[in-house]
Amino acid sequence: MNDSAPFSSDETAHPGRLVIISGPSGAGKSTVVKQLLQRCEVPLQLSVSATTREPRPGETHGKEYFFLSHDEFATRRQTGDFLECKEVFSMGHWYGTLADQVATGLNAGKWVILEIDVQGALAVLDDPRYRPLTIFVHPGSMDELERRLRNRGTESESSLTARLETAAAEMQCLSRYQYEIINESVDNAVTEICQILKDQRKKSPCSKN
Ligand SMILES: Nc1ncnc2c1ncn2[C@@H]1O[C@H](COP(=O)(O)OP(=O)(O)OP(=O)(O)O)[C@@H](O)[C@H]1O
Numbered sequence: 748m749n750d751s752a753p754f755s756s757d758e759t760a761h762p763g764r765l766v767i768i769s770g771p772s773g774a775g776k777s778t779v780v781k782q783l784l785q786r787c788e789v790p791l792q793l794s795v796s797a798t799t800r801e802p803r804p805g806e807t808h809g810k811e812y813f814f815l816s817h818d819e820f821a822t823r824r825q826t827g828d829f830l831e832c833k834e835v836f837s838m839g840h841w842y843g844t845l846a847d848q849v850a851t852g853l854n855a856g857k858w859v860i861l862e863i864d865v866q867g868a869l870a871v872l873d874d875p876r877y878r879p880l881t882i883f884v885h886p887g888s889m890d891e892l893e894r895r896l897r898n899r900g901t902e903s904e905s906s907l908t909a910r911l912e913t914a915a916a917e918m919q920c921l922s923r924y925q926y927e928i929i930n931e932s933v934d935n936a937v938t939e940i941c942q943i944l945k946d947q948r949k950k951s952p953c954s955k956n
């Protein structure tokens with residue numbers, strides 16, 4: 748037996764885990780995840796995706812997304828840099844999860860959050876390499892979804908229509924997820940998701956808790 752083991756017992760006590768949070772555009776995923784990162788005791792890391800869409804006012808490269816040109820995105824896709832990537836809302840814009848971000852987080856024992864659309868989630872959720880925890884967030888009704896998207900004030904009428912049409916199809920996939928969160932109150936949604944993560948972490952075979 749080698750006494751100079753490369754890892755301390757603390758580092759191996761809690762292996763990292765992939766957490767997929769998805770659901771329709773406008774459901775409140777980003778709002779909830781932002782607070783989850785601040786409030787939940789589980790060591791979380793948000794995977795920052797790449798996209799070809801234009802930054803909105805106030806969005807910064809590397810924070811909300813890595814904003815890439817279509818050529819840059821295509822090159823990275825060919826190189827195999829994405830764990831998954833999809834054209835979301837059929838409007839010509841691509842979004843993708845960067846594999847190296849996920850690997851770095853998981854190797855550091857983090858619970859890495861992918862805030863991705865349903866197509867992307869379906870591509871990953873049955874992958875035995877990841878064994879992800881899957882959470883579907885929605886606002887409870889299509890009327891409320893439309894109200895939130897309109898109030899956010901970020902979408903053109905055509906983008907809004909595409910997002911609502913996509914949402915109707917995405918709602919059909921709810922049963923593919925392990926957990927459903929109805930985001931009526933952000934505070935409650937954050938508390939519920941945090942509790943799920945804490946419970947799951949306790950079930951980890953290596954957990955000391
Ligand atoms: N529980 C809630 N009640 C009322 N409004 C909410 C709630 N949660 C989020 N919102 C608001 O709804 C809008 C959409 O939220 P957010 O941008 O977080 O959605 P999203 O699911 O991340 O959307 P997208 O997939 O397009 O990124 C925002 O204006 C946000 O402030």
Ligand SMILES: Nc1nc2c(ncn2[C@@H]2O[C@H](COP(=O)(O)O)[C@@H](O)[C@H]2O)c(=O)[nH]1
Nearest residue numbers: 772796797833835842843844862863864867
């Ligand atoms: N399949 C993926 N979907 C992603 C990724 N990053 C974000 N998304 C989803 O796309 C829309 C984008 O909304 P926007 O309002 O920021 O334009 C949203 O539903 C995200 O969840 C990704 O890497 N892969």
